[in-house]
Amino acid sequence: MFGLKSSKARRGRDEGEKPFWISFSDLMTALMVLFLVSMAVALMAITQKQKTIDDTIELRKKTIEQCLADVKGVTDQPQFKGVTVHGNSIDFGTVVQFANGLHSFEKPADEKFIRSFVPEVLKVARAQSCEAWLKRVVVEGFASRAGNYLYNLNLSYLRSQRVLCALLNSQAPDAIAEADRKLIQTLFLVGGSSFNTADNDGAARMRRVEIKLEFRDFGSKADPVPDIPLDPGKTCPNDQR
Structure with a gap:
């Protein structure tokens, strides 16, 4: 009787003294599982971020393509026949030309054509298909090899500047609306070319003007809209000659 009781008491003490720590192998297994879960979460986050970037790049591409398609739609209108779009450039070709060796328009109708065409492009620039990525519009004049x-x-x-003068002229009977002139001041820049980019079609083709749409790169922020007082458009600093 006494022996049996002593044996039970001894087993009770032994069981109470067993350590509560898990084995080393169980610990390593748990750490490995934790590591794999962490890696899975990190990979999912990276993959999702890359997918977001890829989707934005694709959206930018499609948006710009739609913008240029809308501009092409403008040039397809009968009254603008002869104006073409190649890449991101609007080429006036022989529709609008400058006098030989001068920076004045060849015909008075050329200036009126510019004032009727550009507001249609501005409608596209304001649309969602363009506004999100459009950075600026560059007016580029050309000159022949002479x-x-x-x-x-x-x-x-000077030919590029002449186009801006025509667009901002508030005294013309067909003057562009004030809202459009404000947008032109903040969006348009003038550029120049020379015979180093001469066209193979001859000197007449080089007395032309192009309008180039420039778009923001992916990841770049839109520039703040400059607060430029609207030019009264009464005189052009570029003397006619």
Whole structure:
């Protein structure tokens, strides 16, 4: 009787003294599982982030394509026949030309054509298909091979400026609306070319002007809209000649 009781008491003490720590192998297994879960979560986050970036890049591409398609739709209108779109450039070709060796328009109708066409492009620029990524619009004039490099570089720049003068002219009977002129001031820049980019179609083709749409790169932020007082548009600093 006494022996049996002693044996039970001893077993009770032994069981109470067993350590509560898990084995080393169980610990390593738990750590491995924790590591795998952490890696899975991290990979999911990276994959999701990359998918978001890829989706945004694809959306930018499609948005710009739609923007240019809308501009192409403008040039397809009968009244704008002869104006073409190649890449992100609007080429006026021989529809609007400058006098030979000068930066004045060849015909008075050319200036009116510019003022009727550009507001249609501005409608596209304001649309969702363009506004999100459109950075600026560059007016680029051209000059033929006649004359030296610097002369033609300056001439092509003056031709670009002449286009801006025509667009901002508030005294013309067909003057552009004030809201459009404000947008032109904040969005348009002038550029110049020269005979280093001469066209193979001849000198007449080089007395032309192009409008180029430039879009923001992916990841870049839109520039703040500059607060520029609206030019009264009464005079052009670029003298007609």
